[in-house]
């Protein structure tokens with residue numbers, strides 16, 4: 001007897017996360033997308049993985065992900081609707097033929113397909129898995145204050161990261177690897193996918209200037225929490241950027257945080 005897919009931990013978490021991200025205002029309309037690498041054995045308790053619904057070409061190659069399973073949000077789908085019709089707004093796919101094909105095993109029941117940012121997601125998974133074999137999640141959204149910050153702050157990665165670290169004490173603890181930044185690029189292409197993946201080698205957060213943010217993590221909570229923390233810092237920045245600033249968290253204090261929480265800020269980012 002197959003277990004009920006709607007009760008699988010990964011499905012419950014995915015539905016909760018999309019609803020929560022929408023509630024935070026990070027995923028207006030069809031904005032945002034998530035991909036979650038699934039454990040094959042766990043998935044088999046809920047789904048007959050021999051039954052392929054249809055095959056979808058991916059338009060890119062990712063040999064490392066051959067035979068891997070992903071739960072992914074659909075193109076043109078609204079995060080706010082996922083909880084009401086997961087079988088339409090989400091899909092479970094298996095990558096085949098060196099990642100050039102995706103076998104749809106469940107979902108996208110209206111004939112839809114995965115997010116147009118699928119290349120950026122899959123290439124980012126490859127990059128993150130190399131850096132951390134436990135990585136499972138890649139998440140994209142449009143957090144308001146981080147986006148606003150890309151209009152008024154220098155996009156230099158060290159400067160951008162330092163500003164965020166200075167906005168809340170917990171920042172350097174939550175993302176000691178910092179935030180990488182891509183200039184404005186056309187989205188939905190393999191080019192932005194490759195550029196994002198390259199940036200994902202050294203940080204779990206990648207800002208797309210004037211667009212949004214990519215976050216990665218070992219589970220949905222971790223990726224969500226990363227984005228939430230960076231967005232909170234950006235919110236503080238946008239509240240104070242136009243005011244005379246008379247206090248900050250000094251580099252000396254950052255080093256105290258490193259020591260206290262056993263983290264190490266990105267090499268060369270602190271004096």
Ligand SMILES: [Zn+2]
Nearest residue numbers: 031032141212
């Ligand atoms: Zn976007």
